Amino acid sequence: MKGAEPTPEPAGRRQRKRQKTASHLADVAFGLFEEQGYEAVTMEQIAAEADVAKATLYSHFPMKEALVAHRLRDEIVEGMSALADQLARHRSFVSRMQFLLRESAAWHAAKRTYLPHYLRYLHSIADTADGGAIEDSGSMATWNALAMMFRAAQQDGEVTRAIPAGQLAWSLQYLLYGAVTHWLLHPGTDLAKAFLQAFALLMNGAAADRPARVRKPASTGKTSPGSSR
Amino acid sequence: MKGAEPTPEPAGRRQRKRQKTASHLADVAFGLFEEQGYEAVTMEQIAAEADVAKATLYSHFPMKEALVAHRLRDEIVEGMSALADQLARHRSFVSRMQFLLRESAAWHAAKRTYLPHYLRYLHSIADTADGGAIEDSGSMATWNALAMMFRAAQQDGEVTRAIPAGQLAWSLQYLLYGAVTHWLLHPGTDLAKAFLQAFALLMNGAAADRPARVRKPASTGKTSPGSSR
DNA sequence: CACCTTTCTTGAACGATGTTCATAAACATA
DNA sequence: TATGTTTATGAACATCGTTCAAGAAAGGTG
Numbered sequence: 001m002k003g004a005e006p007t008p009e010p011a012g013r014r015q016r017k018r019q020k021t022a023s024h025l026a027d028v029a030f031g032l033f034e035e036q037g038y039e040a041v042t043m044e045q046i047a048a049e050a051d052v053a054k055a056t057l058y059s060h061f062p063m064k065e066a067l068v069a070h071r072l073r074d075e076i077v078e079g080m081s082a083l084a085d086q087l088a089r090h091r092s093f094v095s096r097m098q099f100l101l102r103e104s105a106a107w108h109a110a111k112r113t114y115l116p117h118y119l120r121y122l123h124s125i126a127d128t129a130d131g132g133a134i135e136d137s138g139s140m141a142t143w144n145a146l147a148m149m150f151r152a153a154q155q156d157g158e159v160t161r162a163i164p165a166g167q168l169a170w171s172l173q174y175l176l177y178g179a180v181t182h183w184l185l186h187p188g189t190d191l192a193k194a195f196l197q198a199f200a201l202l203m204n205g206a207a208a209d210r211p212a213r214v215r216k217p218a219s220t221g222k223t224s225p226g227s228s229r
Numbered sequence: 230m231k232g233a234e235p236t237p238e239p240a241g242r243r244q245r246k247r248q249k250t251a252s253h254l255a256d257v258a259f260g261l262f263e264e265q266g267y268e269a270v271t272m273e274q275i276a277a278e279a280d281v282a283k284a285t286l287y288s289h290f291p292m293k294e295a296l297v298a299h300r301l302r303d304e305i306v307e308g309m310s311a312l313a314d315q316l317a318r319h320r321s322f323v324s325r326m327q328f329l330l331r332e333s334a335a336w337h338a339a340k341r342t343y344l345p346h347y348l349r350y351l352h353s354i355a356d357t358a359d360g361g362a363i364e365d366s367g368s369m370a371t372w373n374a375l376a377m378m379f380r381a382a383q384q385d386g387e388v389t390r391a392i393p394a395g396q397l398a399w400s401l402q403y404l405l406y407g408a409v410t411h412w413l414l415h416p417g418t419d420l421a422k423a424f425l426q427a428f429a430l431l432m433n434g435a436a437a438d439r440p441a442r443v444r445k446p447a448s449t450g451k452t453s454p455g456s457s458r
Numbered sequence: 459c460a461c462c463t464t465t466c467t468t469g470a471a472c473g474a475t476g477t478t479c480a481t482a483a484a485c486a487t488a
Numbered sequence: 489t490a491t492g493t494t495t496a497t498g499a500a501c502a503t504c505g506t507t508c509a510a511g512a513a514a515g516g517t518g
Contacts, residue, residue: 014485014494042474053497058476116355123352126345126410150435160437163426168435170407171427178403181355197392198400205434206379206397208389246514247466271503282468287505460518467512475504483496488489 022060022070025050029067038068038117065121072111072118077141079107093153097199100149101176105192108180115184119177143169159203172202251289251299254279258296267297267346294350297343306370308336322382326428329378330405334421337409344413348406372398388432401431 028050032041043064047057061067083103090096108115122139146169153159159168179194257279261270272293276286290296312332319325337344351368375398382388388397408423 017485018495043476044474053499055477055479055498056496059495062476064475119355120352123349126348126414157437159435163430163435167426168430170411171404171430171435174403174407174410175400178399178406181403182399185355197396201392201397201400201434202430203434203436205430205432205436206388206392206400207432207434208386272505273503282470283505284469284507285467288466292505462515462517464515465513468510470508472507473505476502478501479499481497483494485494486492488491 018060021052021056025052025057025060026067026070030071033068033114038064038113063121063124065117065124068114068117069121072114073141075107075111079103080141080145087149093149093156093158094203096149098196100145101195101199102192104176105195108183108191112184115180119180139173143173146172168202172199175199175202247289250281254281254286254289255296255299259300262297262343267293267342292350292353294346294353297346298350301340301343301347302370304336304340308332309370309374316378322378322385322387323432325378327425329374330424330428331421333405334424337412337420341413344409348409368402372402375401397431401428404428404431 025046029041029046032046032049041064043057044054046067047054050057061070083100087096087100090099111118143166147165150159150165150168154161154165159165175198176195179191179198183189183191183194254275258270258275261275261278270293272286273283275296276283279286290299312329316325316329319328340347372395376395379388379394379397383390383394388394404427405424408420408427412418412420412423
């Protein structure tokens with residue numbers, strides 16, 4: 001029951017060994033996290049437990065949050081592939097996406113404690129403009145899947161082709177990010193519901209259904225007197 | 230030319246003095262930032278320059294990013310009020326919003342260097358679930374303005390009433406946040422354009438204009454008279 | 459005015475983080 | 489096998505953010 005390996009054969013043996021020790025470190029770290037809580041565990045502790053030097057640990061994971069990110073990224077990737085066939089069973093794009101969002105919400109709820117640290121990590125690599133580091137930043141897995149789904153929906157005529165699928169994907173991702181943030185701040189709210197609402201908004205838009213109904217032909221004064229907020 | 234005071238009369242004299250020293254500290258910090266760059270300036274340096282103890286500085290601003298946030302929040306608030314009358318000149322909601330987004334994009338471009346730190350601050354107060362701290366977190370100013378605009382648009386019939394204005398406001402905010410993040414990572418892209426595209430997406434949605442055109446007639450024999458919405 | 463209470467400031471320490479560097483080991487290539 | 493490159497090591501280091509007890513200042517009360 002060791003950590004999964006989303007990257008099958010990296011290249012040389014060196015790279016493989018490096019990834020192996022990385023996974024080992026992440027495993028050890030997660031063991032300590034679940035044992036004593038994330039905050040209570042220090043980097044030195046992790047290094048000692050894994051029997052490596054602190055500098056070695058830092059060469060793999062520059063921050064403590066990166067350990068969380070490593071694990072969660074793996075989980076996302078394998079979760080995605082696990083859901084692949086179930087996704088294919090759904091006929092329409094909307095149905096597929098709603099299923100995915102529900103699953104995603106459940107996953108978020110399960111990993112709730114680690115999400116703040118994961119998000120902090122994602123945010124931290126965003127401003128260190130590393131360029132290359134973003135390519136496999138974990139949220140890329142989600143992004144790729146979403147983009148593929150949007151692209152397929154565009155070809156099926158369910159989604160407009162006027163907007164690139166990639167742009168739709170990250171638009172949805174940021175809407176979901178907002179929902180997660182809100183949910184983390186206000187426990188008890190329904191994350192799945194928020195996800196679905198965000199998706200519905202993205203699909204249908206916020207414009208009034210009937211294009212600018214003739215409200216206010218003159219000074220109105222018609223019905224609905226309560227307009228002051 | 231001192232820092233503005235968005236909070237006119239807080240309450241007692243004590244509170245006022247506290248806010249005054251806070252503004253003083255932020256001013257001193259910003260002077261050093263522009264002089265030596267954000268990273269190069271340390272908290273001890275700021276405290277020394279402002280002639281207070283380090284603990285005092287930390288009691289006002291728990292992190293270095295909070296100094297940036299304090300200043301930018303003030304700028305946002307006064308910028309909003311400065312734009313209020315210009316906003317009122319625009320007739321339609323879409324026109325108003327596009328104007329606001331263009332101005333906002335220009336402001337972001339001007340403050341570019343500080344944005345990563347500001348965003349990091351916003352993100353940091355999100356997971357410390359302080360509850361009360363969020364109420365005046367600076368992005369609240371933007372959120373309030375957006376929510377009011379959406380509410381007005383709903384009353385004018387330009388925006389659907391099926392979704393609360395507040396929800397629309399933070400949906401847009403997270404879309405804009407995504408655009409800013411993307412822009413910070415990829416300089417040279419047009420932020421104003423991205424803002425306007427995000428807004429257009431929020432308004433019009435991503436669903437295909439013609440509901441499920443008859444692509445792939447084999448599967449569903451339905452002639453699809455367009456009922457998906 | 460004298461007194462008490464609350465809040466803020468101060469200085470100094472502290473642990474943890476993240477960084478640095480020279481050295482040694484492991485590996486790849488020839 | 490010999491050489492060069494990547495990685496691991498151990499130890500030191502600066503800074504950050506935090507903590508604490510004690511003093512100073514503002515506020516309220518008699």
